[in-house]
Amino acid sequence: MNRAPRLEIEYCTQCRWLMRAAWTAQELLTTFPKELGEVALVPGTGGVFDVSLDGELLWSRKAEGGFAEVPLLKQMVRDRIAPDRKLGHSDRKESDPQHAGDVNL
Incomplete structure (x- = not known):
């Protein structure tokens, strides 16, 4: 059974x-119920919180200096597995004047 893509x-x-x-x-999984084949939770140590898709690191808490906002992660996953998919309010762009001052996507 093919379970790709694997997050x-x-x-x-x-x-x-x-x-x-x-x-x-x-x-x-709620946002991408048909597009994601599998989501794995991998126990680690040393302050790790990394999110990878098919072996490609999308976000590293250590490298980025904090946790990713979920809307940003959704955009990153969408851009790789369903680029034409709209995410509604999670699709706000920084150039959107209505949300120009928003820190959280």
Whole structure:
């Protein structure tokens, strides 16, 4: 059985980030129920919280200096697996004058 694309969320067990990883997985599976073949939660240590799609790192908490906002992750996943798909309010652009001051997408 082909379960591609495969999204992985590696989270730090020492930091107790399982709930954040599970919530992030739920948000992505709810948005992409037909497009994602599999979502894996991968226990790690050392403050890791990395999101990868088919082996390509999309977000690293350490490298980026914090957690990704879920709308941003949805856009990153969408751009790779369903580029023509609209995400509604998660599709706000920084150039949108109505939301120019928004920090959170």
